[in-house]
Amino acid sequence: MGVVNVTPDSFSDGGRWLDPGAAAEHGRALVADGADLLDIGGESTRPGAEPVPADEERRRVVPVIERLAGDAGVPVSVDTTKADVASAALDAGAVVVNDVSAGRFEPRILDVVADAGAGYVVMHMLGDPRTMQDDPRYGDVVREVGDFLQERLTAARAAGIDERALAADPGIGFGKTVRHNLELLARLPELAARLDAPVVVGTSRKRFIGAILGGDGVELPVDRREEGTLATVVHALERGARIVRVHDARPAAQAVRVLEALRTAEPAA
Ligand code: HH2
Secondary structure, three states: OEEEEOOOOOOOOOOOOOOHHHHHHHHHHHHHOOOOOEEEEOOOOOOOOOOOOHHHHHHHHHHHHHHHOOOOOOOEEEEOOOHHHHHHHHHOOOOEEEEOOOOOOOOHHHHHHHHHOOEEEEEOOOOOOOOOOOOOOOOOHHHHHHHHHHHHHHHHHHOOOOHHHEEEEOOOOOOOOHHHHHHHHHOHHHHHHHOOOOEEEOOOOOHHHHHHHOEOOEOOOHHHOHHHHHHHHHHHHHOOEEEEOEOOHHHHHHHHHHHHHHHHHOOOO
């Protein structure tokens, strides 16, 4: 899943693809690099981000989706928590809604997705982006994130979303310390085994990678986290993730192809 952020303030690429033509061109470049799905977002969810009004978010994403849907050669998803934005995006040709609130912010989004027969990604986040990094705590992070995702998948099914249209994401960096993120990734097989849905993982360029690779309390900057990201991509794909959400599609797509070649070379059990 290649990321196209049509925002002024996203943590890794804010402001780069604000023009719809430039954003669409970036989407096509991600596909040329091997992305199988494009995720278009008009609101940053980085820690501390302020919400964007629905009208503004729609104004950002719809022209980009119109340019890419049906033309980019891959399905398009919209990264939104808002029912009206999801509706406009689906009308414009998106076929998946990637909802980092898992329907908690605007429950009506579940009906919008169900009515359109679209795909739906539920993600775990502790609270909301403004406060999620204020001292996040869990008893057992894997169990609690798994409980939450199961509950939200059940809510999505109850709203009429097709079983085969669902995917679940532990929400790396969304109300989690470095330790929580590492534990979720290390115990991904346990989480994946619990969920009756394909698992999505989004680690791309996130802060925990900068923290691991930095030194003396200084994080490695966002633009130098690609190699660390690739390690997490390979790790996640080897441990049950079916979709990885990345800003740079080429290394991830090449890793997928090499992993597939290795899998077919494995002796049968
Ligand atoms: N991460 C971000 C946004 N959306 N969706 C899913 N399903 N999983 C994720 O891990 C995820 C997500 C944050 O990354 P980005 O979109 O690059 O940043 P920003 O929120 O600042 O736009």
